[in-house]
Structures are given as structure tokens and as C-alpha cells.
Amino acid sequence: MPGEPTIAPFPVAPSPTVIPQRKHVDAAHLDLDARAMDTATREPAAQTPQIPQTAEPAETLAAVELAEKPVFALHRGGKMEIASTVPLRDRADLSLAYTPGVAEVCTAIAAKPELAREYTWKSHTVAVVTDGTAVLGLGNIGPLAALPVMEGKAVLFKQFGGIDAVPICLDCTDTDELVETIVRLAPGFGGINLEDISAPRCFEIERRLRERLDIPVFHDDQHGTAIVLLAALRNAATVTGRTLGELRAVISGAGAAGVAIAKILVEAGIGDVAVADSRGIVHSGRTDLTPIKRELAELTNKAGLSGSLAEALAGADAFIGVSAGTVPESAVATMAPDCIIAAMANPDPEIHPDVARKYAAVVATGRSDFPNQVNNVLAFPGVFAGALAAGAREITEEMKLAAADALAGVVADELSPECVIPSPFDPRVAPAVAMAVAAAAAV
Amino acid sequence: MPGEPTIAPFPVAPSPTVIPQRKHVDAAHLDLDARAMDTATREPAAQTPQIPQTAEPAETLAAVELAEKPVFALHRGGKMEIASTVPLRDRADLSLAYTPGVAEVCTAIAAKPELAREYTWKSHTVAVVTDGTAVLGLGNIGPLAALPVMEGKAVLFKQFGGIDAVPICLDCTDTDELVETIVRLAPGFGGINLEDISAPRCFEIERRLRERLDIPVFHDDQHGTAIVLLAALRNAATVTGRTLGELRAVISGAGAAGVAIAKILVEAGIGDVAVADSRGIVHSGRTDLTPIKRELAELTNKAGLSGSLAEALAGADAFIGVSAGTVPESAVATMAPDCIIAAMANPDPEIHPDVARKYAAVVATGRSDFPNQVNNVLAFPGVFAGALAAGAREITEEMKLAAADALAGVVADELSPECVIPSPFDPRVAPAVAMAVAAAAAV
DSSP states (O other), rough: OOOOOOOOOSOOOOOOOOOOOOGGTTTTTTTTHHHHOTTTTTTGGGGTTTTTTSSSOOGOOOOOHHHHSHHHHHTOHHHHEEEOOOSSHHHHHHHHHHHTHHHHHHHHHHHOGGHHHHHHSSSGEEEEEEESBBBBTOOOHHHHHHHHHHHHHHHHHHHHHOOEEEEEOSOOOHHHHHHHHHHHHHHGEEEEEEEETTTTHHHHHHHHHHHSSSOOOHHHHHHHHHHHHHHHHHHHHHHOOOGGEEEGGEEEOOOOHHHHHHHHHHHTSSEEEEETTTEOOOTTTTOOOOHHHHHHHHHHOOOOOOOOOOHHHOOSSSSOOOOSSSOEEEEEEEOTTTEEEEEESSSSSOHHHHHHHHEEEEEEETTTTTSSSSOOOGGGHHHHHHHHTTOSSSOHHHHHHHHHHHHHHTTTOOOOOSSSOTTTTTTTHHHHHHHHHHHHHHO | SSSSOOOOSSOOSOOOOOOOOGGGGGGTOOHHHHHHHHHHHHHOGGGGGTTTSSSSSGGGHHHHHHHHHHHHHHTTTOOOEEOOOSSOOSSSHHHHSSSTTTTHHHHHHHHHHGGHHHHSSGEEEEEEOOOOSSSSTTTTHHHHHHHHHHHHHHHHHHHOOOOEEEEEEEEEEEEHHHHHHHHGGGOSSSEEEEOOOOTTTHHHOOOOHHHHOOOOOOHHHHHHHHHHHHHHHHHHHHHHHHOGGGGGEEEEEOHHHHHHHHHHHHTOOSSSSEETTTEOOOOTTOOOOOHHHHHHHHSSTTTTTOOOOHHHHTTOSSSEEEEOOOOOOHHHHHHHHTTTEOOSSSSOOOOOHHHHHEEEEEEESSTTTTBBOOOOGGGGHHHHHHHHTTSSSSSHHHHHHHHHHHOOOOOOOOTTBSSSSTTTTHHHHHHHHHHHHHHHHHH
């Protein structure tokens, strides 16, 4: 057709401004463009008539009240969008990006599947998969309510790692169903980041996915935390004139993070580490252990400790908190001189930094308002960027240890009790971690 | 921590430039940034050592040969990326977009699920789901090889409808498994666009998903094609001085498109329509009919035709081709005066336009190099934009008919035998379709 007009995208505004507004829908007055341009006059979908209201009184979540909060204003329309990276100006562009041209690319990939790494977005794309059973400190809030966290994770993946991450919130919690579902949706992704899946299911789910898939599978709540904690502990040992091999550590919490931290510390050569769950120290004499805790009992606690967390802390060089609850100051006072305290419970650390500083040479938390924040964003963007760059089919223990060493190394020349781990915004972090992980994968 | 640096994203280049290049991975020389900036020197992953080569000789898909083709150059790194729509400059931004601030949004959605429409990307996001069993004209090439088509579809969704679409390529073909998998991954999406799933499974899969899900589910190969064809046929009837009710049409092909076209034509009030499969006209006397074809036999063919496609064409007002193969000119010659021919097989129409023009008053094809291209992109972006804007829980027959009428109406004032359907790049199309669909949903 002659005089083909250059296309005007509809609507031209970014995705977050095209939030459906049911009340505007009217044969006579519908104006999607105007609505797309105007977020100021919008009212939350919660007020739209066709949506069934939940039981609790409207006052509890009054739309106006929500709209006034900065965090809700920021989240309006979500935090991410899809962008095209190819031109679509005319029929010529369309015939390359879509039919008929695209058929040639499909045919090539059908003949040589590895070409998908080169000619699709697979090689720089990660699925951020959750079932919503262990979201932040909120617990089992379900897949839909977990979406804001997964979107947040996706924008961090992009900003810090240059990775295109897609939130996948699954409406099932059965281990077999989760494994099968994730295996089925995997072909279009270069990696799987498991997120906020509750223990102990998360251990078996990750293990089975690693067996079934030929792309990296990484449960961030386990390994992201473990990598960052190891980096912090290694630097803290140096700051206090010790080596990792000279430390006896006690971990409070035997969930996803606690188990992964215990394992990576053993692999990294820590002197000794004991793990305490709600019933006390995990040791082989206990008869109430899950399979994963029985495995922990074998791997950890060389000293053969039993009894309470408090008893284990007596003379301990390091406390690692990945649980809820608090540790009494009387127990903290029994730790070794120049001890190290990483109390990572959020928002309330197991040992408040003000108390910890009275006894410890180095104090770390999970909070951004104290020094030495143990934050997963220091690990997962670089870990996946490196693994994908290496074409790795899995993330091995060697890659995780290399990530921790590289992360620790970023602040090697500026170590102090107030700086054993880089800031999440230190631009050196992701490249250093990615290069170390890619190199470890290449071995 | 004082003096927080503004973060420098890593890598800063768009995703398609961070394609993993295994051969670059080397502890001493890895330079992800440099690689990210330099696409010119890249060699296809097919040459990287760690990737197993497929059986056929390398010459058949020589990397250099591919790299020289414009369509492969365009597809390098894929065609889409994720973009953040919120700032992440410092700890304050991070604490709103991610922890701890995001927890407040999660809690609100857990209490009032409908708030997800307002505070996540769900309401403007569609999953483009395929199992790779009926990709373009290529057939069952599998989910991975289908990815370039799904990426293409996603960029069309964005460009023409402002919709954020995510390709989901599923590694399963069993109807029950597909339905369960799609139901499980649905929570994070505002709609499901089924794509290139082979008949007859596609009919049951769509029906069951519509029953199970409260978001729009739309199999584009069926309904997108049907909407555009109905619009074209309605205008063609007008151009030739007839109404839809005065037409007797014959459809060649009883696959996804043929079945949907037959159904929408009946709903729209066509005079009569008969469908031919490879064994001839579908009629209730046949004993070899699948359930869906038995349903067609009841809905169509008032005239009680039997026998071959050629026999049915004698005196027919319209031919609609959504099959392979060709129709002999001798059969075309028997059609009614001023007949309408829509031969949509790609790349080779069932009746070549040069032949069709000898007998037909209006000729349409699926090709962009002839007038009156029947192209699904005229429908799906506006259909989903309208359905999502309306907060619709399904896409009803009324919404499809409204979409066809609106599409036909776009060129109402410029009708001619060469123009019974708008160009895919006509900027009036998507808004017109979206508004009509949203209005129909609001009824």
C-alpha cells in the first residue's frame, strides 16, 4: 500500500499509565488515551463496581488513605514494563521481526537449539518464581500478594545485573506440582531464581529442578544470603585478626537461610559451626530432626554441642541470626572477646546493634540504617550475570564460594569494623561478582 | 552510610547486548562491560565450545552464514527487554520499591486481592503462551523454537496496544498438563493470549481455561483471525452492494482459524457458510467428524451441501481460505458474479491474487505485498487493551463482534475493492477496537 504512515504506538504512554479503570469505560466517553495520560485523577480499582469487595470493612484499606502513602504512589501501575529492542516502523520492519521473516529464525533454532542463546532473549532472561509461601517476613500470603516483591526483585536484577527478570507467581504449593510447572515453563528462560518458597519444601524443589533443568537454578533466600554472609564473616575475621578456620560460629535459625549458611561456612573451612532451631542446637542425638536437619547434624557441630542456643553462645566467636526472636544480653555477654555478631532478622535484629556493640568487635545486620548491611542484592545480580555470561548449566558450590570471595574482596583495601561488606550501591560489586562466578564456571 | 554514591547500573547497555559469550569467559580477561558494549565482534553461541552440537553438518547452519542475514542480525539477543518504571538511585528508593516498603503493598493486596490491579503490573500484562505445536506454517517445532514468534507477538502487543506481554513457551503438549500449568502461572498476569497451539487441542484448552480463570483468555489463531476476516467480509459485501446476510461463503480449512471464522460468521448473521476439510464439505451425514466438526456441521451448511470444496464453490459468493493447498481456477470460475475471495494461506494463497482478480470483485490475502491484508495485529492489541481497560473477566462473543465492527468502521469512508480492511499500521485501528471492546464488555 503506497504512502504507508509511520505507526503511532497506542497508547504512547509507558505501561504503568495504562492501568484499567473500569469506571471510565463507557461507549460515549471512553478515552483510553486521555486515561493513559492522566494518573492524577485515577481512583483505585478497589472502588470499581464490578470487582467483588472482600469481607473486612472498607475503612481498613480506604483507597484514599492508600493513595496518599508514598509507597502506594510509587507502586501504582507496578514497577516494570516490557520494551521492544527492535524497530517496528513499517511493513519491512514487521516482516523481519514477525512474519514472514521470523520463520527463518525459528527454523534455525529448531535445527540447532543452542542458537536460541544467540537469537532470542533467553540468554539474558531469568524467571523469578515464587509460590508466595514465605514472602519477606509476611509468611504465606499467596502468589498474587507476592507479586510486588517479585517485581521489585526483577527491577533489581535489571538495574544491578543487566538481567531481564520476569515475575512468575505460581498458584500451587505442592512440591511435585511446583517442580513440574517450573520445568514446563523453563524453555524460554536462561535461569530460574526461586524466591520466597517456604522450607523445607524449598530444599527438595531446588534439588529436583537442578537435576531436571540444564539452566542455572538458584534459591536466593538460601544461597544469596549465604554468599553475602560468608563474605562479611571472612572480612570480619580479618578485621579481628583471625581466619575463618579459627572461628566457632553459632547460627540461630534452621530455615532456608540458616541451612545454606551452615553449608557454605563448612565448605569455606570455618573452624566449627552449630545451628540452633526452636528446639535448641541441632545434633545427631536428636530424634525430632527433618531429613535436612539430620544432614546438618552430620555436617556441623564438631564440638558435639547440645542444649540451648544460649549455651552454645558461651565462648563462641560469631553469632549469625537468621531467625525471629531475640537473644538475651546475658547470653551475648558470654561470647568470646572480639566476637562477631551478624543479627539479620528484619526489622528487629535478634540482638540490637546497640547491645551487640557492647560485646562484639564487628556488628552486621539486615538493615540499611546500620553499618554492614547483609543484603542479597550484593549477590544475585552478579551471580546470574556471571552464570549466564558463562553459559553455565548450573550454579555450583565453587561459583558461590567465588562470588563470596569476590564480594569480600571489593572492600579488601578499606576494611574496618564498620565496613566488612560493600554497600548495595557500590558499583564495583556486580561486575566483580559476575566475573568471579563466570570464571569459576569456566573451570 | 554517608556519601552514598548514586548507583551505576551494570551493565548499562540494553539486555540484547549482554548475550552470554562463553568463549569470553576467562578469569584474566573477562570484561562483561566491554562485551556488553560490543556486538560487532560477537560470534554466535553456536560456536562456543561448551554447547553440544546437533547431528547435522555445521555447514547447514554455518554461524557466519547466519550472521550475514539481516533477519538474524535483527534477532541477535532477542527483540525485547524488561525496563524498570521506578527510580532506584539510593537507599530511599530501594526501601520503597523493595524491602521494607514493599511489604505494606503486599499486605494490602493480601487483604484486598483486587488491589493488585492498581499496585502491580498485572492489569496491563498478558502472557503469550504456546506449546510450539503449530507455529506459523512450520508446524510442531517445539517451545524453544517458537520463542522468536512469541517475542515478536510481545513487541506487537506493546507497540500497537501498549500491553506488556511475556512469552511463555511450555514444554508440554498434553491438554490436562497445559491447562493446569497455565492456571498455575496465571496469578501474575491480566490476560492469557494462547498462541500457535494445534487443533483440536486448542479448542478444549481455551474452553477449560475460560472456565477456570477470571481473566481474559483468547486464542489468537482462532479469534484474532475471525475478527479481522469478519471485518473484511462485511466491508467487501458493502463494496459489492450486498449485506452479510446475502452471502453464501465457503471456508477451506477446519482448523483453529476455520472453525472460529465459521462460528463468528454465523453469529454475525451470514446467509450461509459451509466448511471444507481435507475430506470435503463438513455435513451432519459424515461419520468421520471430530466433536468440534460435528458442532460445525450443526451450526453451518444450511444448504446441506456435501462433496468437495470445488462443488461447494459453484455459485458461492465468498471463498475464505485458511488451509494449505490450492483451488483450481476452474472451480474459482464457477463462483457467483462479483464474488469475494479471501485466500489467506501464507506464503502461498490458495488462489493467487492474479487468478482471483479475474473472477472476484474483492480479493484479500494474508500477505503484506497485496491489498487487503488480513493480519491478526489488526485485532489482538486492541482486543486486549479494551478488555483490560474494562476489567473484563473474559472476552465474550459480543466483544469479538464489536471488535470486528469497529475494525470495519475504520475504513468505512474510504471503502474500495482495494481497501476493505485497514493497514496494520493505521494508527486509528487499536484505539477504535479497544474502545469498542471495552464498551461491549461494560454492557
